[in-house]
Amino acid sequence: MQTSFSPDQLADPHVAFSESILRRCVHCGFCTATCPTYVTLGNELDSPRGRIYLIKDMLENGRPADAEVVKHIDRCLSCLACTTTCPSGVDYMHLVDHARAHIEETYRRPFIDRMIRALLMVVLPYPARFRAALTLARLGRPFAPLLKKVEALRPLGAMLDLAPKSVPPASRPVAAAVAAPRRGRVAILTGCAQPVLDPGINAATVRLLGRLGVEIVTPQGEGCCGALVHHMGREEAALEFARQNVDAWMREIDGKGLDAILITASGCGTTVKDYGHMLRLDPAYAEKAARVSALAKDVTEYLAALDLPQQPSQGLTVAYHSACSMQHGQKITIQPKLLLKAAGFVVKDPAEGHLCCGSAGTYNILQPEISAKLKTRKVKNLEATKPDLIATGNIGCMTQIGSGTGIPVVHTVELLDWAYGGSKPAKLG
Amino acid sequence: MTAALIPATESEAADMVRDAGAAGRRLAIAGGGTRSGFAGGQQADAVLRSTGLSGIVTYDPAEMVMTARAGTPVAEVEAALANNNQMLAFEPIDHRALMGTDGEPTIGGVFATNASGPRRLSAGAARDSLLGIRFVNGKGEAIRAGGRVMKNVTGLDLVKLLAGSFGTLGFLTEVTFRVLPRPQAEETIIVSGLDDEAAAQVMALSMALPLDISGAAHLPESVRGRFLAGGLPEGPATVLRLEGLPASVPVRADKLVAALSRLAPLARLGTDDSRRLWREIRDVAPYADGTKRPLWRVSVAPAAGARLVADLRLEAGIDAFYDWQGGLVWMRMEADPEADLVRGMIRRHGGGHATLLRASDASRAVTPTFEPQPAAVAMLSERVRASLDPAGVFFSGQMGEA
Amino acid sequence: MSASIQFLKPRQDILSRRATIIADLLELLPPDCLVHEPRELVPFETDAFVSYRRLPLAVALPETTAQVSAVLKYCHRYGVPVVPRGAGTSLCGGAIPQEDALVIGLSKMAKILEVDLVNRCAVVQAGVTNLAISDAVGPDGFFYAPDPSSQLACTIGGNIGMNSGGAHCLKYGVTTNNLLGVKLVLVDGTVIELGGKHLDAAGYDLLGLVCGSEGQLGIVIEATVRLIAKPEGARPVLFGFETSEEAGACVADVIGAGIIPVAIEFMDKPAIEICEAFAKAGYPLDVGALLIVEVEGSEAEMDAMLAAIVEIARRHGVKRVKECQSATEAALIWKGRKSAFGATGRIADYICMDGTVPLSQLSYVLKRTDEIVKGFGLRVANVFHAGDGNMHPLILFNANDPDEAAKAEAAGNEILKLCVDAGGCLTGEHGVGIEKRDLMRHQYSTADLDQQMAVRAAFDPQWLLNPSKVFPLDGRPAI
Structure with a gap:
């Protein structure tokens, strides 16, 4: 597509990079068809092609963001279904990242919006604060219907709805015994929200890998991957989280060495794998970040390489929900299903598997209406496969889908742990 | 007897139309006249005949395309095609026996009446094979539309508009159409003993199989004896045709037999008998009875045909058989056309249309031949007609009438 | 931006009444269904023929038949031009707006209304994508045959507008051969139905006329399409x-x-x-x-x-x-x-031609195409439906280089003329749009085009529907 930037504009490396992305788009429109918001709202402005055009117009004219542009960029789930579909290889992810940063720099959001975002940013990435907030949320739940009556306060209502009825006690994954022979040494991202909402996931990972002869370390100093603030356009804050994690992992890499950095929430995985790009302009970190990104792997990606033996039938049908960050962000599509099949489960693909469940980080809080529609659609498709349980590889999806169905939702790795000698996931009763 | 104008060239035809326009005379368009009698024409001042514009212009078998002047006899076209193992895929009906006419059907007449046979179901109608035309409009201008290639969206599709317009929009002088390889083998499976409703279900079930069925008709007991000189097995016959390569037809026929064998007794017809049977179905043989008893050609959704006939039987004396999986109903009335009854019932069965193909002069005088259109569509049709023939030179009969 | 193709001059009387028109339209449509903020109009300024762009007056995204009818009735009454839009995947600029026109987008009308397997047809709203139909009936062993390459995104309404083809129409035909009926809103807002579940429509073949009419005869809001049993393998x-x-x-x-x-x-x-x-x-x-x-x-x-x-x-x-x-x-x-x-976008910008030629001319036209494009110092990639002679030379160029863009356009024109001269036509399945409009006289005589325009005017006497498209701007009838 033709672009119109001045040499001055192109001197900014961010603009130059976005220009190179825009040049690839031929405006064919394929992306509209697989975009959850276009499918839901039927408006080009809420499609990837529409957003690309809005961003192009904003950047070319060097304009600050305005309410209209912000509305449509905010509605983007960053599910990246468009990048899977795009034949031209348009790097929508980095384009919309740029747009979000541009919005944060140039646009002042309405007061309540700012407060809610600030609240999310100071709470979610920090496990202790998040745990405390969830406990408070239980007290606040009766107010949810009231909050939802006021347009601007709907996110608060959504937040209360999503908060689990009970919060598991704080725990760090206990280092499990590592069986011989030793097959590797890996770090595991502890992360932020997942260990609060469901510490069982990383615990299962540690147990399973231990039995498989893989040593797991959780270096001091790592924490939130930064995705949360990154998707809110807080570029500097995101880079700070990234640098912190890079430092933590580099100490291990330079120490006893790491074969991989495992991530059990695919949303975080997409971001860690992008550290190399995010920090490319930081001379002190560019190289280290690239090394970290190269080592980052989803837990199923790593397990797939371990060649696990075929287990007898479990007599259970699993509907596999591929998280967007898994299938579109990291292009991991087949491995989790092969692992589940090898573990003895019957695996079903739901219709419209490419569509987002509406979780998308904080999307279900910030855009509750669209999110709810997507959740209903997703649950309907999942339930249509008549599964005994639903498996997925991302905590956000688990919370979202779990709030819409009575069918148990578990992490893929919990089922694998169970099938290969671990205990039955508590959620399965 | 109205005077006949028989131009030898397109420009002569254009002159004749212009002259008629200037003189305020109305022309009825005709080819061989074998399909006449149902689109009117008696009230015109003269008949403009295409028979002087005859002959195949180009035929390239490798391209599967033929161009012929409108007055070329269908027999000549089909003979040329047969020499190259090709055919008109849409199996144009020969109306002569049915309508009691004689003379030579012309290729222009085929397209002007969109005359399509049993393969309509799989290969489309005449209009689907028509790629390009030349015609003279009501202003006496020679117009070209379409071309000679299959895929063509260059401008408005006047080709489709003229196809099936019964000579009311323009005088076709030349037609270019797609032809297909003639199937080397064919076989018909006969399912015996089904009533109309059960037959509709069996035809629907068969058409849903991946067997590429190219004909699906139901011949109730009342007409069964009039096909193949009484050679079909006892009981109503539901007939399904398979065509194609000699290696493939028997294989598909076996599969069809396997799918249907528990439903009813089955029989099979080989290539020659099958060809004869479908020709008779195409030409509505049972009702080519030398009478003027009213005959309707009814087009409805396939599943609606049998129910429509059943409901009509409660109120009038009719005999009927079905083609196009039940969607084309040939219906002969015992006495009156009962147009209001027939057309009202079609509307109650999900819509469609009925054409009064044959009737006594007295019935015809009081019965619209073509399905009356809703007012908005009729007005639009009239504006379209006027855009081709503003002065009304061509006798418009009853096309597009409200 | 290329500039050789002209649009109709925007009507000042419409532009000056923009605020009133938008206020009036907001009475007819819910707020979510009318796009009118200037910034928000920019993404609607083009389709997949991205070399040309025009901002629309506003964009209506109706959700119901009644809304489409009311909006058209309004536009008809006040003489506002209308440009229909499906998914905006046109390669010939069929959905590119103009400054004084209201775009009517059908993207919110995207429901499959009925699947009738016994009668082997489906009734769908115009905004349903081509592939969604096959996806919906696939599990039952059926499919909808026309399969344009953009079938993932393009809508059935757009397919009807352009009489779309695809790879498999060699056997199954193009849209017009697989369309049983439409619900059409005429320019004055009247809703009519043509055809239905029966195989042949009554009266004049208006259905055949509407198919491929590029949104100039009315706005298709519903279609009844033929379904075919999937082959064994x-x-x-x-x-x-x-x-x-x-x-x-x-x-x-x-x-x-x-x-x-x-x-x-x-x-x-x-x-x-x-x-x-x-x-x-x-x-x-x-x-x-x-x-x-x-x-x-x-x-x-x-x-x-x-x-x-x-x-x-x-x-x-x-x-x-x-x-x-x-x-x-x-x-x-x-x-x-x-x-x-789309994948071509990885290496260059392109414009895609769509001429069809008789098969006997295929080799010759390929050779000449190559020579023509090389003559302009550009590269070409050919990927097309050979079985029916429908060629798609992709002329590669750099859109940021105005000189190359102009050369690409000139080369394209040469190629299309070549197709016509070889006994073919300008466009097999993409439509005329604005792209090939000025070449129409190369294929048709004045009388041929006048006749087509007269038929068009029977539907839309004021030429309000997609007015800049298909027919050369000079020699149009006076309105």
């Missing part, structure tokens, strides 16, 4: 040749031998490389031209037909024959082919 086979000429001659001979596969697709070397890079479908990279030939039916039938095709291909010196081994591989082969245009 389908197998695409790759035939690699040294030269494009050999491949072209092979196609003509296959058809000439009375063999009609479901699809014969052609790719030249640049196209093979582009598609392989995206789809990793296993296309041979050591050949000069590739045919994807798909046969279908039972195993025995496919074997028999393939054997005959292989024999013909050998006579034309085929270098590689590759049968695909699995459904996954077949899907990748088609994914690569259908993504060809």
